[in-house]
Amino acid sequence: MKKKIFLISFIVLSLFTSFSVVKAEDYEKDGYIYSYWGKAIPSAYGMSHIHTYDPYTLGLDQLGIDTKNPDDIYESDWLKYWYDHSFLDEIARLKLDVGIKEANSIFHPQDLFSYNNKLYIVDSKNNALLVLNQYYQLEAYLQLFTDANMEDVYDLKEPSGIAVTDDSIYIADTDNERIMVLDHEYKVKKIFGTPEDKTFDELAFKPLKISVDKTGRIYVIVRDVFEGIIELNSDGSFNRYTGVNPISMNVIEAIWRRFYTEEQLKQMKLYLPTSFTNMIIDDLGFIYATSKADSSGNDQNMIKKINTKGIDVLKRNGYDVPKGDLTYIQVKTGNLQKGPSELVDIAINDIGMYTVLDQKRGRLFTYDNEGRLLYISADKGDQEGKLGNPVAVTYFNGDLVVLDQDNKSLEVYGLTEFGELINEAIKYHYEGDFEKAAEVWTEVAKLNTNYEIAYVGIGKSLLRQGKYKEALENFKLGKDKYYYGKAYEGYRKEFLNNNFSIIMTVTTIVILYLFRKPLIDIFKKDREDEE
Amino acid sequence: MHLIINNYLKFPAYILTHPIDGFEQMKREKKGKLSVAFALLFFTCLLQIMNYQYLGFLVNDSNPQELNSIKLTSFIIIFVLLFTIGNWSITTLLDGKGKFKDIFMMVCYSLFPIVLIGYPNILLSHIYTGDEVSFYYIAQGIGSFLLVFLIFLGLLVVHEYSLLRTVATVILTLLAMSVILFISLLLFSLAQQILGFIMGLYQEITWRYF
Numbered sequence: 001m002k003k004k005i006f007l008i009s010f011i012v013l014s015l016f017t018s019f020s021v022v023k024a025e026d027y028e029k030d031g032y033i034y035s036y037w038g039k040a041i042p043s044a045y046g047m048s049h050i051h052t053y054d055p056y057t058l059g060l061d062q063l064g065i066d067t068k069n070p071d072d073i074y075e076s077d078w079l080k081y082w083y084d085h086s087f088l089d090e091i092a093r094l095k096l097d098v099g100i101k102e103a104n105s106i107f108h109p110q111d112l113f114s115y116n117n118k119l120y121i122v123d124s125k126n127n128a129l130l131v132l133n134q135y136y137q138l139e140a141y142l143q144l145f146t147d148a149n150m151e152d153v154y155d156l157k158e159p160s161g162i163a164v165t166d167d168s169i170y171i172a173d174t175d176n177e178r179i180m181v182l183d184h185e186y187k188v189k190k191i192f193g194t195p196e197d198k199t200f201d202e203l204a205f206k207p208l209k210i211s212v213d214k215t216g217r218i219y220v221i222v223r224d225v226f227e228g229i230i231e232l233n234s235d236g237s238f239n240r241y242t243g244v245n246p247i248s249m250n251v252i253e254a255i256w257r258r259f260y261t262e263e264q265l266k267q268m269k270l271y272l273p274t275s276f277t278n279m280i281i282d283d284l285g286f287i288y289a290t291s292k293a294d295s296s297g298n299d300q301n302m303i304k305k306i307n308t309k310g311i312d313v314l315k316r317n318g319y320d321v322p323k324g325d326l327t328y329i330q331v332k333t334g335n336l337q338k339g340p341s342e343l344v345d346i347a348i349n350d351i352g353m354y355t356v357l358d359q360k361r362g363r364l365f366t367y368d369n370e371g372r373l374l375y376i377s378a379d380k381g382d383q384e385g386k387l388g389n390p391v392a393v394t395y396f397n398g399d400l401v402v403l404d405q406d407n408k409s410l411e412v413y414g415l416t417e418f419g420e421l422i423n424e425a426i427k428y429h430y431e432g433d434f435e436k437a438a439e440v441w442t443e444v445a446k447l448n449t450n451y452e453i454a455y456v457g458i459g460k461s462l463l464r465q466g467k468y469k470e471a472l473e474n475f476k477l478g479k480d481k482y483y484y485g486k487a488y489e490g491y492r493k494e495f496l497n498n499n500f501s502i503i504m505t506v507t508t509i510v511i512l513y514l515f516r517k518p519l520i521d522i523f524k525k526d527r528e529d530e531e
Numbered sequence: 532m533h534l535i536i537n538n539y540l541k542f543p544a545y546i547l548t549h550p551i552d553g554f555e556q557m558k559r560e561k562k563g564k565l566s567v568a569f570a571l572l573f574f575t576c577l578l579q580i581m582n583y584q585y586l587g588f589l590v591n592d593s594n595p596q597e598l599n600s601i602k603l604t605s606f607i608i609i610f611v612l613l614f615t616i617g618n619w620s621i622t623t624l625l626d627g628k629g630k631f632k633d634i635f636m637m638v639c640y641s642l643f644p645i646v647l648i649g650y651p652n653i654l655l656s657h658i659y660t661g662d663e664v665s666f667y668y669i670a671q672g673i674g675s676f677l678l679v680f681l682i683f684l685g686l687l688v689v690h691e692y693s694l695l696r697t698v699a700t701v702i703l704t705l706l707a708m709s710v711i712l713f714i715s716l717l718l719f720s721l722a723q724q725i726l727g728f729i730m731g732l733y734q735e736i737t738w739r740y741f
Binding site for chain 2: 037476481482484485486488489492
């Protein structure tokens with residue numbers, strides 16, 4: 001009896017105690033991915049660190065030290081090139097020297113943009129524009145700008161955003177409260193000040209991030225503006241807000257707020273829609289934007305794809321909504337970060353894939369155009385190849401370039417064998433070549449048998465070939481219910497066609513057996529009638 | 532054999548089709564059997580596990596790596612016991628005519644439609660294609676509706692209440708259930724803390740003196 005009581009109480013107690021959650025942190029050494037169940041499972045990194053470009057390899061230290069003695073500058077060839085091509089008059093050059101000497105940090109990158117095999121970086125502490133060529137060599141380092149007639153000299157003050165188009169370079173000159181437009185010879189074309197809207201009657205216009213579409217419309221994320229992204233016409237005049245982040249408040253809170261007094265409401269934190277953190281515009285004019293999770297912890301639409309109407313059209317067909325890490329700790333323990341990912345930048349490539357940068361844990365999450373998580377790369381840490389305080393990311397010649405403010409460096413991540421295969425498969429998939437995609441997916445599945453998306457890819461090809469049974473198995477492994485249903489429809493039809501005779505025979509026999517009594521009765525009756 | 536079919540199939544089916552008559556007979560004429568009630572409870576628990584593990588892929592959302600049969604079965608058993616105890620403690624105060632055993636048997640017999648629909652549904656879920664999955668959900672819905680319907684009528688008959696009174700006792704029962712849950716959770720956390728305290732004390736003493 002005692003044993004029984006002990007056993008029962010043990011079972012009941014065990015129900016209430018053991019809850020273990022597998023966290024992403026458990027796998028951070030070797031890379032991980034989220035399975036259909038939303039659990040972190042081991043997987044290879046899709047992109048691995050291949051190079052670090054620190055201020056010294058870029059030659060920025062020489063800029064600071066050697067400006068006093070112009071002769072020293074000419075020792076290095078590229079710097080001579082830069083000096084000859086910086087298109088500044090003498091006064092500007094003089095100011096430039098002074099400007100460089102005043103810099104308090106050698107390199108403090110804030111945002112970057114890749115255009116036409118060049119990298120454009122803004123440095124928010126040295127107030128400079130850096131241009132690197134495709135070999136990561138410095139082509140220009142500009143702190144002062146003149147207009148085409150060399151009449152005025154303009155400087156930057158904590159610039160934090162940059163965008164480049166075919167004919168212009170746009171810089172969000174935050175503390176000067178303006179947008180600077182340069183041509184490709186770094187001459188100032190236009191200056192856009194505070195746009196005329198009643199928002200800015202009380203609020204200073206502090207542009208943080210900037211993006212420009214093909215028609216020249218300018219999209220700006222402004223500090224402390226919660227109405228959305230500001231859309232300016234190509235002449236800098238205010239047009240509208242777009243892509244508003246809706247406020248979310250739960251019912252109970254809304255009811256409670258009705259009973260609060262004015263004083264209490266003042267003390268409570270404001271319910272504001274979350275502001276955007278960064279954006280980029282693709283060739284078709286869609287704005288890919290990232291934002292933080294809002295104050296109530298809603299992290300479902302941290303990534304958005306905004307169309308010209310201002311509506312979010314991002315596909316979320318993956319196992320989970322694209323939002324960075326899915327499982328994370330709720331309470332801070334040790335040096336682990338709590339809460340959802342903090343997405344600060346987004347990079348897109350030409351096959352509809354996008355990569356978001358999580359500043360909180362220094363991770364790069366790559367998704368395809370359907371919103372399926374493909375691979376997770378990088379991590380936070382002090383070792384080489386890990387990120388300190390990443391602020392911006394972009395695709396550059398197939399690699400990912402991450403700006404790191406703590407390391408004062410550009411960290412370049414290249415595709416691993418695993419990532420290369422995935423990208424190839426996604427490319428074929430994007431182009432509609434499912435057969436070739438399936439071949440590549442088979443290779444991917446060999447490298448990582450837990451990679452669920454690969455099986456869906458293989459299954460789709462098998463479904464087209466009419467191999468329903470094999471397709472079924474693959475869809476089951478890939479946990480794709482929609483295509484499983486389709487494959488099953490084909491499989492069932494095939495099965496019925498092949499076994500029609502047997503099934504019909506069996507059903508006839510069963511029916512005859514079940515209705516044997518009335519049937520026998522009918523026969524008997526017939527016989528009696530005949531007699 | 533005949534007796535088994537009568538007890539395990541025919542009588543529960545009779546209750547399903549004639550709930551008021553059926554529950555009346557169960558109580559008055561002692562047609563209901565405790566063994567049958569336990570068997571129905573057992574089959575419902577088994578159904579939970581089977582549902583978790585063997586349901587067709589299209590309707591199965593459970594992770595096979597996390598199958599915990601104790602958790603699944605205890606959910607059913609705790610619910611049945613909680614409801615029975617809650618209802619019994621309310622109705623004894625409000626002159627209900629049902630004994631504890633009557634209420635328990637009534638709840639267990641009401642599980643019959645769940646069992647009746649659940650097992651064939653597992654088989655059928657393997658045959659449905661994508662669009663036909665809704666048949667599965669309709670059947671499940673009918674099952675749960677019948678369960679609630681039977682329990683409600685069962686309470687009415689067992690306690691010999693009027694309709695309004697039954698509704699009132701159901702609400703009070705839910706209240707009683709939540710009170711019981713609250714107190715038991717409180718007790719559990721208290722027990723855990725006391726256990727932790729004693730363990731800590733033991734550890735301190737052993738480290739200090741031995």
